[in-house]
Amino acid sequence: MSAPHLREEDGGVYLAVKLQPRASRNAIQGLHGQELKIAVTAPPVDSAANAALVEFLSQTLGISRSRIQLVRGQTSRHKSIFIASARAQDLAKSLEPYFR
Numbered sequence: 891m892s893a894p895h896l897r898e899e900d901g902g903v904y905l906a907v908k909l910q911p912r913a914s915r916n917a918i919q920g921l922h923g924q925e926l927k928i929a930v931t932a933p934p935v936d937s938a939a940n941a942a943l944v945e946f947l948s949q950t951l952g953i954s955r956s957r958i959q960l961v962r963g964q965t966s967r968h969k970s971i972f973i974a975s976a977r978a979q980d981l982a983k984s985l986e987p988y989f990r
Contacts, residue, residue, distance in 0.1 A: 893985075895926040898978040904961070905947075905971040905981070911939035916946045918988040925968065926985070940964065947971065951984050 897904040906925040913929030920927060932942035940960055948955045953973065963969035973981065 893982040894924045896978040896981055902972055902974040903976045903978050903981055905973060907969045907971055909939060909943055909967050909969055
């Protein structure tokens, strides 16, 4: 599986995300260009959507929230997430069911 939304660096992986706040449900909606499109029910007010995104990724990938950090795009729909101590290959495998 080609994973243009994942970039492995020393110490972890960067995940490119296009966030859709105020969705009807939390879900991974597939690829949108070079980004993984994720919908969350939270509104884009007071970082609620960002917090919901981190929580959703934590539950979906089965990793602790403390390893997930929003590094770019705090007020944008286009975000860069850093996942510490992760490998791109492992994350791609975890996300694979959402691309079927």
